[in-house]
Amino acid sequence: MSSNNGRPILEDVNVIVAGQGGDGSLTVITMLAELLRTNGLNVYTERDVLSRIRGGHAAATMRAFAGDRYCIGSNINLMVALDEEAVEKNARQLDSKSIVVYDDSGGPIPPVLPEGTKVYSAPFNRIAMRTMRRELYKNSIAFGVVGRLLGLEDESLRETFIKHFQRMGQVILEYNLEALGLGFHLADEMGIHEGEGLYKIKKTAPEKRLLITGNESVAFGFMVAGGRFFCGYPITPSSEVLETLQKWLPRCGGVARQTEDELAGINMAIGAALTGTRAMVATSGPGFSLMQEGVGHCGSGEIPLVIVDCQRSGPSTGMPTKPEQSDLNLMVFGGHGDFPRIVLTPGHPDECFYLTVDATNLADKYQCPVFLAMDQALSQNIATVEPFNLDGVSAVPGKRVEAGDIEKLGVYKRYEFTEDNVSAFAAPGTPGGLSLVTGNEHNEWGLVSTDPVNRVKMMNKRMGKIEVAKKELPRGRHFGDPDAKIGFIGIGSLFGVILEAMEDLKKEGVKTQYLQPRTIWPVLEDILAFIDKCSRVYVVELNAQAQLAHILIHQGADPGKIVNILRFDGIPYRPAELVKSVIQAENGSKIKKGKKEAKLQ
């Protein structure tokens, strides 16, 4: 970092605001993100909430940075703790250089901070109550102090308030501006004067970037790929896909329905798909379990459908607001019977857009269920991404026949055996193309059949589609040193964490490489080749059973090379934690030289 007047230029800062649900932690972080973005920085934000509207520990974290980062950093530079619990819960992310702004209305700061941490204490809650008669304003007071600490100008903070609160009415805006003023006053008392914060903000023109979540990017990808029918049922953390499409899809002549349950959701989407409309559903674990019968039905009936699973901690109701990657088995192996499917795994909000376009095209092309494996962090964290390149994607129509084609052919079979195993589709309403679609085993006409010869041929036709699809499925992305002995494999929100852990490991002299799979089913050759060329591959996963590693082993990966790093406590990984896990494992593997079996933690 370069410095100016002794203060470094702000190039990478992590800020957490924590308190009780309803304290407004997210508001403070959102406003900071907006403001720092206008100063030319990129941002990434994460929320940590409970499945309730008010109360319970809640935190929002933001990282502002120059360049490219895809996760929250290892250490929090600045923490705003609105109560004791906020300090206790998040102290693990602090280091000796961290600064804490603490609301001591409820008592002194608990003695859990790393040595050297600088603390600014003030009774924000009491001041808000005394001066404003509402504790609600404590976050606006705190915002003034945090803004000063970051080195932001008072005027820019005020402007952000006006931009943010104006839409809520003049009265609310005025009260909040008053609270902000109190914050500045308090900062003065603490000796944090305007222009004397921790950083110098280099004012550059903001790059043209979107501030978007993975869920919103998925919704947009579907729209752009010609998706025109969506069904969903509210469930954390997938609801934003439904909400975004309810807003945008009708503007494009599409339909986004909230159904009575997930059973109706998938079956209504299937009904639309039967008419040749590109259809999608989005859900999370419990809803996805309910949809299983429909998934297999799409496989058997050769019905194109995109299924978005925003994974959260399971099993059962689990921990609805926490990230996990524990539905991989259900996506890859779920449903009764054997049927073809494709599972794609985006790693960042921008990739969510591009892979959803792919998923929508692939479902139509191969007439089968295509999954997008998301996780809570990938679904809901907000990131700055480059504007989506609309000219770089296209909606590619599937194999269709119109009335004229059928007229020429003189025959139409919905499930005709073909070279590429895909049968042409005539949409209902097309003269001449009458057909039957069924989940029962059927012949080429769609009539129910238990003929053993037909059965084998039909099964091979359906499963054979995946062999054809393999040639064009999204390959993994490779990062790091191609000669490194140590490899990483990880999907979803772990993408950014692994990339940053690799940088840190490199600084410690450990060379690594990373294959970020973007298709996990079918397992493509590139993943197996990557494992082959490494001596050891750390498969990092947010689940307890090493589901991804087992899928890879099932498809031929050498189990002796795979070391599992598993996390299922609901807490998102920080790069330094991953570095620590790897170094521990490396030290362990040096001692246990030659030990070949896979390690399950």
Place this chain on the structure above:
Amino acid sequence: MTMQTHIKTFAPARPIWCAGCGDFAVQGVLEKSLHKMGIPPHKLMMLAGIGCSGTIQNNLPCYGYHALHGRVLPAAIGAKLANPDLTVIAAGGDGDGYAIGAGHLVHTFRSNPSIIYIVMNNSNYGLTKGQVSPTSPTGYRDNAESGLDSILMGLSFPSATFLARGFSGNPEQLERLMEAALDHTESKRGFAFLEVLSPCVTYYDTHREWRAKVYNIDEEEGYDPTDRGMAFQRSLKLKEQGRIPIGRIFKGEHASLESLILNKTELPPAQHKVGRDEHREQYEKFIDSYMG
């Protein structure tokens, strides 16, 4: 329609039903009504549930779909919303519609899409050998529960627009009801619910019993099917008297689902041509809205 004559597609199957099954009457009446209303096979999307009645689509020239058990209504609504130009008919039995799929019936009454739903009610599970169904009377095979009356249920929805019950033993009336149902949906007035008492000759032959119990409400002097209160009162009274009302029990007015939610300035979803970038302007607006 003329094209069908020389293009080879699936040959409609012969029904799998037992001789004397009430479902034959339903199919006969349906074919007649479709012909009379001039609905060509390629415009007909016939969706059926699981059960004996859930094979009816195989027997007709149409775009047919065999739904998952209990899920015929959501699939039919999806098809109708995606392409409202289709004549969408859902069909199934009392197990499919009132047991495993009962939740969807409730919400279809609520939403009023212009589709027909024909429930062939035989008061047992015929395909799996006669188990108790939601409409089986108390005492049938030790059934401890009382039977469900779907028309009474439908009457409780302010958005219900067409409630009728027919009897396979009265094909003339059934034909009138079927035509009225088709007329209702073709004129986009919403959900046409038609329950047909369709006896199962093999496991629970109610033919004689139902012939004695049915009461033709169409012929009742002074009965006004647009009067919800009267429809309720008469249905309850007749039930108390051990009778089953058949006929056009209720006619209501409510906006259809597709008229409420489809964007009228756009083609329906199924008619969008994939790959034609007709909504680029909206896509760019979306991107702009996230620029901040």
